[in-house]
Amino acid sequence: MAPGTVAVGEMAYLWEQRVRNNSYCGCGSKWTNCSFWKSILGDLPSPDFQKERSPFGAFFIDLVRKGCSSDNQHYNHFLKQIESIYLAIHDQTGCSVIIDSSKKPFFGLAVSRTQVSVTFVHLVRDSRGCAFSWKKAKARVELGKNAFMPFMPQFPAHRSALAWVWNNLQAEILRRRCQNIVLRYEDLVENPTSEVNKILNQVGLPSISPDQNGIFHIPTSHGIWGNPDRWSSRNAIKVTKDERWISELSKPDFIVSTLISAPLLKWYGYPLLP
């Protein structure tokens, strides 16, 4: 982790009651027992996430309109709440850069409407690789078998491809609203140090480097939610390439994913035939 940064995981999930009540913080505590988040949220005036559920209709209107903020009172209250949490994290950690890995462009847009200075990192992966990944069963081992979501959701290839297109279209709109960096997964895994340092330098932070084995050593984070892989790489991350989809994705899934996502695949520089 670069000095001056704090990672908070997928903060958009703070507004998902089921996630808050059932998930584990990156530090290993049940989220509701984590001292870091108790401290952050304890300073805020009655944060009531249940009543202030993220108003996605207003998000959408805000996403497509130009420049001006929404006149939806509920939405504006939501923006104030986001801003307060970001400021509390900054005040309590002293970190100038908060790494929020929420994967919802809608949420990124909301943050960009606050006084927080936002740099949006748009991470893109080949849609066929994503389709392969979303078909795999992945247990949320920390939750146990009886949890409300014991596994990561799995999707058929056509649904993954449609979601890939929808999310990237939203991201393209968000990119026009704030400072941004486009990063391809394939470039990241090929040269992680160089690609990570490009991002750090763009936000004014010094470069970092892994140890002699290519491992990045990071402090324990208080990340919300996230891929279960986070438990196997809590304090040491080695970025490795995963190209299993090229040989293991079925032909029908490859064809349907390619047909649905072809225009955007070309836009991001991916060959339609690997």
Ligand SMILES: [Zn+2]
């Ligand atoms: Zn924690």
